[in-house]
Amino acid sequence: MSKSSILEDKQFWRVINYITQVSSPQKCDHICSFLGISQFELENYLAFLDSVNFDFSLTGKMGNKVYSPGENHKKFELQLTHLEWLQLQSFFPQFMEKHYCEELKQTLANYEEKYAETDLHRPSLTLDMIFETYRSETNLALATNEQSREVILSLLNKSILEKFVITVSVHGRLLDLYPRRIMKLDEDLSLIAEDVSDKSLVNILLPHISFVEESSHDYESNFSKFQISEFAQSLKEMDEDWIRIVLKIYSKQDFSLQFSEYHYEKPCLFTNPNGDYIWAATVKPNEQLFEWLCELGPAVEILDPSEFKLQFLNYCEHKLKKLA
Known part of the structure; x- marks a missing residue:
């Protein structure tokens, strides 16, 4: 598998996410069983983490190895100029479309809120x-x-x-x-x-x-x-047409944001206590927004407001009648 394809592979990020979040020693065969991977695959994932200087250790003999997380996990700090921060924001829509960037998305959302006055x-x-x-x-x-x-x-x-x-x-x-x-x-x-x-x-x-x-x-x-x-x-708030919509995301890989097609403000992505991904934003309902939701289809569910959900259902019904 090529380098470019492995980074798009869901299993790669699922395994890396799990291994890097382990907080206590675990037997390698237990990790393999839990993740549904072979010892060969685990060894190569660990070799990858070693090559990027992730801190961990392996003890024990073949067939009875134990994985232990290290204590010196790095924290990376980027000192960005104002220009570099604006340039980085231009990539945010691309991050939103990546299924494996959930932790990064939340971190960036926090920084966006912290530096809201420099929104791009x-x-x-x-x-x-x-x-x-x-x-x-x-x-x-x-x-x-x-x-x-x-x-x-x-x-x-x-x-x-x-x-x-x-x-x-x-x-x-x-x-x-x-x-x-x-x-x-x-x-x-x-x-x-x-x-x-x-x-x-x-x-x-x-x-x-x-x-x-x-x-x-x-x-x-x-x-x-x-x-x-x-x-x-x-x-903005005086304009009654602007509303706050809340969507539940069922398929992160199918959830995409098209910044050029309609206008929205104060977007945020978070996880509720049930582990569901929730996206919210302030929008002005229009045909482009309804079309975007149509394209997403079963990938999302409109949670709120109920009036907007009814508007969208009426739009879909009218669209089906025109196609019939």
């Missing part, structure tokens, strides 16, 4: 929309008294990066704002900013902004990054 995927979706809008509107002629969306986005991003006040025209009304973030909201882009006049947070959809220019006002931010994130999250 949600801002990248906003950037996707910005560039998609830019490409689609590059050659679009706009009214002569309005700036193009490209110019508006450029000035907003510049003001966020360089931290200066701007004057914007919203439905003909001029506002002095201190921009903080551009986010995806209501299927479009939205600006979160501090209103210079009363030092409050405001949310303005970009299609409502017709003009932007740099202002001469001096202003010091009145809100932290954490407060901005909380405000952004509250805007």
Whole structure:
């Protein structure tokens, strides 16, 4: 068996997982019996662990050998730069599709929660929309008294990066704002900013902004990054279409996440007391989400919410009628 295929083999990871989790000495024939493998296979698995410097020992004679775990199990620490952490996050969807990465998935989920302010995927979706809008509107002629969306986005991003006040025209009304973030909201882009006049947070959809220019006002931010994130999250929660779905995973190898097809937030994967794998995320129900669930089929079960489960069943029934 080649190196590439052994790493995809379920038995390989089942055996390695068991051996590395053993906490007390065990007879090798008992290990073989429990795992359903031969002495020859066990010897080769142990040789593999020895080659990667896993700490253990073998005692006894042939036919009566005893496996004992070592005491010096390594703990690996990675010192990542901000760039390297972002690059690592780009591989998370691939980890989710691997049936043998459950321990790693949980560890990464913990780090994602710990460093939530550096999440890669949600801002990248906003950037996707910005560039998609830019490409689609590059050659679009706009009214002569309005700036193009490209110019508006450029000035907003510049003001966020360089931290200066701007004057914007919203439905003909001029506002002095201190921009903080551009986010995806209501299927479009939205600006979160501090209103210079009363030092409050405001949310303005970009299609409502017709003009932007740099202002001469001096202003010091009145809100932290954490407060901005909380405000952004509250805007999401105000949209009643967003729900928290919970799925039970019956087949991990058939469970895949397609980040490019629909948007979800705060995903998590955990194991319940019965040993079942549970996946949860905040989503906005749409046809792409229903199609994804259809493709997963018996690999998952919708646990919650019941209203969404009913929506999905109605979608499947309607789809079957169209095919009939």
